[in-house]
Amino acid sequence: MEVKQGCWMIAEATGEAEQLEAKVRTLGWSVTRLSPPWSGCCLEDDSECRIGVVHVDGLSADRIGQLESLILRSRCLWLAVAAEDTLEAAESRKLIATLCHGLVAPTVESQELGCLMQQAHMMSTLQRHDVEQRGMTGAASNDDSEYEMVGSTPVMWKLFQMIRKVAAVEAPVFISGESGTGKELTAQAIHERSPRASACFHAINCGALPDHLIQSELFGHEKGAFTGAVQKKIGRIEATDGGTLFLDEIGDLPFELQVNLLRFLETRTIQRVGGLEDIPVDVRIVAATHVDLERAVEEGRFREDLYHRLNVLQIKVPPLREHQEDIEILARYFFERFAGEKPSHLRGISRDALLVMRQYSWPGNVRELINRMRRAMIMCEHRLIQPEDLGIERRKMSRQILTLEQAKERAEREALIAALGRNKNKIHPAAKELGVSRVTIYRLMEKHGVIRPESSAQPTA
Template sequence: MDNKARLLMVGSLSHNHQEFVEGMQKKGWRIDTAGSLSQAEARLSEAEYAAGILFLHDSHDDLKRIELLVIRSDMEWMALLHEPEPDDPVLCKTLGNLFMAFQPEPIDVDQVDCLMQHAAAMKRLRVEERAAKPQAAEFEMVGTVPAMQKVFDTIRRVASVDAPVFISGESGTGKELAARAIHERSMRAPAPFVAVNCGALPSNLIQSELFGHEKGAFTGASQMKIGQIEAAAGGTLFLDEIGDLPLELQVNLLRFLEEKTIQRIGAVDEIHVDVRVLSATHMDLEKAIEEGRFREDLYHRLNVLQVPIPPLRERQEDIEILAKFFFDKFIEEKSMKVRGFSQEALALMRQYSWPGNIRELINRVRRAMIMCEQRLIKPIDLGLERRTLNRNVVTLEEARNHAEKEALICALRRNKHKVKKAADELGVSRVTLYRLMEKHQLARNRDASISLSSA
């Protein structure tokens, strides 16, 4: 073998095994040996190997550790056995699920050399595939499409200043991950990051949760409690689903943003708190302001810098990258047999509309990894069958209408709803623009503007 690829051999070596090692070295392999699984784990953490060979004995004690070793190694393994044909059902299952092949003694060096060359070639293919598709990431936010590159760039920019940031996007798009990425890249990274879901707290506990309370402030307050704002001192406070915050507490939050002081329930003194506030919601806050459900002054205090997160259906090119990213992240949860995704599964994942966004993708991938009984995950393992996708198919006319409506909305917004300027930009007359606005039920004033996410 010309490329001097490295092999890892695991297990106790007898005299016959030493002869086998020497025979493989003569074939051109660089051999590292590990007498135990612990040594093998240490070797794998220190170096890259093309393939592995494991001397498998009859004991079942180490099978779980062997399984973890093989799964984590990201390479093909071959088992060497004492007996010609194993008759132990547990051992047979392990061989079938974990190893590319097995070789009984006496060992045929030429045959093993041939199998290991194939294993090394498979490893090279995987490495080249990963190199061809670099995974741009920002604190577990993965994406290569221009929309995500813009998100990453925005995160880096807003992280360098200390102003409030408003993160918008549909449920499940990863708004908290974006907030954590901002915190981790900011000067406040060594200090706490505290996340509060305003929509998950009972209305009668939100004030105490955010601002804290003194002992005896109300029935049940048996001791002093530090609120989440105070707990984030020096760091970052992330208020998720800020649109669900009750109006009476919006006043208190606004006062904190303006004066940087809080007052625990039942306290007399005010406490100065240095904390950066990030907020997010999936709802349209401008509409909530019109309906009197959200304070406009608070909205402008929170919405100094913006980070919009695109939905997954607008990132079809990232589906495969994301699926493989989460497959690797939860690899220890998978069944022994599963090695990846079938091409059919990846194709249907790209066609699916993902109403639950990244959160739904994670759930489907994790469930498939556990439940799949084959080598490759298929559409049925993900719960993505063709009949499921048919409900999401749109006609060509519907697609044209959707694109036309989006173009109108964008042009009107860019030109502050001045019809003449929007018409000039689109290359149509004012009469035509009015007709198209009426066709798509778009109002002629900014007060009734429609968000792109609902278009």
């Protein structure tokens, strides 16, 4: 008899459970039996077991709690075996309804059980294959960043193109944008596409350090330079030699330290605090802020000469409300990015939730989107994330009144951009999907100001 892929089995040590295990083995499955207590069991390494069978009859409320925690940590689909009277208990009913792929009675015929197990095995294999494929074809993951730069709208294509252009040269870059738009990620993308990619990338938040520490943090200090300086310290600028240093919230840099940074940009040398030696350092500076530096210069809070030294090449990272068509792409990306945190019953995002997300103004931009998605994935008790799981109050959503013609124009533009994004910006498949000619696609692109990137592949920075 051919042995199929293995399966987990969770059951109390009862005669009924023994009979169920024997029936499963007779169907050709190898069984890995898990006996209580289940609080210490681990199913993270379940590559050989694509499905699970749980015998719910006779389990106490405490056992149900252990079982729920165990199943939530697993990656496979589960079939529940339970008698009708077991379903009258609220804990058992909730466990089966939210965490199990199917339900059968203990008296189930072998043929029916075998069909259900085979179906669950096929579904589990498809789901894993889908996740693996998305992992191979999506943006390369980076453990040092919360998310990759993802988007298919014209404003994001423009950003990606700008990143590639400025990455090829050595001049300082100034990145502006609201909080949460991804300025540090933009700086890292510039570094990774520059000739300095093999060297280090360091980031420092100028507004997060106390004034009395930031000079030592940037330039380092000699032993004995001040009370507590018991040994020499290499500063961030010197430690980044050959690489890229990202100075976030540069507008918060104390005025008296701005001259030190200006001197480094002019001479490419530094002096450690308490030292006299000029140390040459080869570092590219990328700076960013969410404040208006031009106004800060006018108000005397920021040196004009330093501003012009930093502001050689400019990049503006758009707020999320300016590329709302990317919200669905980003939401689905984060759903997969944090899939390890979600309960096993959660399968995706509902259409109502996506609608609410498109109508929301996102004052916290992409950072807020990440936080709300992670919250929703943990709190959701349904198979699909609902609007209430996101924690967005409908009264806070923007209520822009559109005429019928404006609504049609917006829908047409969103459909065009979505079709191009799904088809890697290729005209023919996008036209086929929308049921129009290639000429119509070109006409719509011109009408709505939609441009394709230089490469025909879907752009990711």
